[in-house]
Amino acid sequence: MGIAAPHRSRGIGKALLQATIEAAAAREISRIELLVRADNERAIALYRRFGFELEGRLRSYLIVDGAAHDALAMARLENRGNP
Numbered sequence: 001m002g003i004a005a006p007h008r009s010r011g012i013g014k015a016l017l018q019a020t021i022e023a024a025a026a027r028e029i030s031r032i033e034l035l036v037r038a039d040n041e042r043a044i045a046l047y048r049r050f051g052f053e054l055e056g057r058l059r060s061y062l063i064v065d066g067a068a069h070d071a072l073a074m075a076r077l078e079n080r081g082n083p
Contacts, residue, residue: 001013013046021050030078031076032076033073034074035058035061035071035073037069038070038072051076052076056073057070058070
């Protein structure tokens with residue numbers, strides 16, 4: 001998911017993420033994964049607030065305007081009482 005620059009800081013990302021988590025829970029999906037550019041501190045902070053944890057770094061995973069960027073693999077696990 002991404003929010004166009006003119007629409008950032010309006011709670012849209014938070015609302016989309018909350019809706020995604022709720023939809024996953026309604027379908028009993030216990031794991032949500034995402035990739036985020038490693039230098040996108042605002043997005044990473046949002047994901048952490050929603051319980052996503054870092055699982056790894058993918059070096060030079062994205063090319064944007066000819067420049068390579070690392071991506072972070074993050075996941076949120078819903079504990080459903082399973083081992």
